[in-house]
């Protein structure tokens with residue numbers, strides 16, 4: 017079973033819990049993201065409360081090709097959860113999380129704690145691959161190791177490959193680094209050279225030049241972009257244009273970026289994904305702050321954005337920054 021989207025150096029939107037909800041995925045798709053992965057869902061949650069947990073992994077047909085990500089530590093449970101998900105949702109691939117550093121996941125031996133027990137990770141991968149064989153390709157997302165003294169990405173890749181995993185995204189940090197320090201692209205490059213399966217490079221890609229550098233100087237089959245897309249989802253369009261023409265299109269104007277913030281908020285409210293207006297606005301606060309970074313004139317608004325409670329309040333805050341001469345884009 018092949019992953020045809022890997023043929024043209026795809027730009028992945030990285031899975032980000034609490035961020036890459038269906039609305040943000042729709043926006044990133046419009047902005048040129050080629051492949052996306054849902055926020056992760058716990059295998060135990062899928063087995064115990066499927067209806068409650070499926071909201072984390074819902075997607076639109078327009079988001080394809082799309083992978084659904086699961087985490088857990090019990091091979092049989094991971095396989096059973098994968099089967100439920102694939103039968104109900106028909107994703108293009110199923111992704112195993114072996115990189116999440118948060119205590120809630122690591123404490124249950126899932127996510128990056130699997131990097132300390134590669135035989136268990138391999139058993140999980142084999143169980144999921146054999147359960148889904150012929151129905152859905154299985155991929156994985158890993159970090160380069162648990163800490164600086166235990167960098168084991170090459171062995172992890174080899175074991176996952178042996179288990180039948182078809183592609184691996186490598187975030188070039190250890191679990192100990194969390195999101196600090198720099199992603200180690202030398203290790204990603206080493207793994208990409210040695211692996212027989214496609215490797216997707218991830219970590220600190222924040223400009224079109226970074227994307228081109230990864231394509232030209234490493235053997236990765238594509239790159240995955242996370243936090244930079246939170247600030248500037250148009251990075252996908254800019255990077256693709258740069259790869260094709262060598263020119264970087266300018267980012268949207270400040271007025272267009274403000275309209276993007278308002279549109280994202282309206283879409284979130286209309287979807288009901290986060291519930292009523294107040295809960296939606298609460299969920300939007302960190303998103304609005306991320307978008308506002310770098311827009312001239314927004315610095316004094318940051319405290320108010322971090323408390324904003326209604327759409328009309330947001331409109332009122334942002335109205336002075338909407339360039340009156342710029343046309344509406346919707």
Ligand SMILES: Cc1cc2nc3c(=O)[nH]c(=O)nc-3n(C[C@H](O)[C@H](O)[C@H](O)COP(=O)(O)O)c2cc1C
Pocket residue numbers: 030031032033034035054055056085113115116157187218219220221240241242243244
């Ligand atoms: C808020 C947030 C949530 C994340 N949630 C997930 C997740 O659910 N699954 C996952 O594999 N990685 C998750 N990550 C890690 C990202 O996918 C990515 O590996 C990391 O941010 C490095 O890429 P970047 O430098 O482009 O941001 C998350 C990262 C952030 C910042």
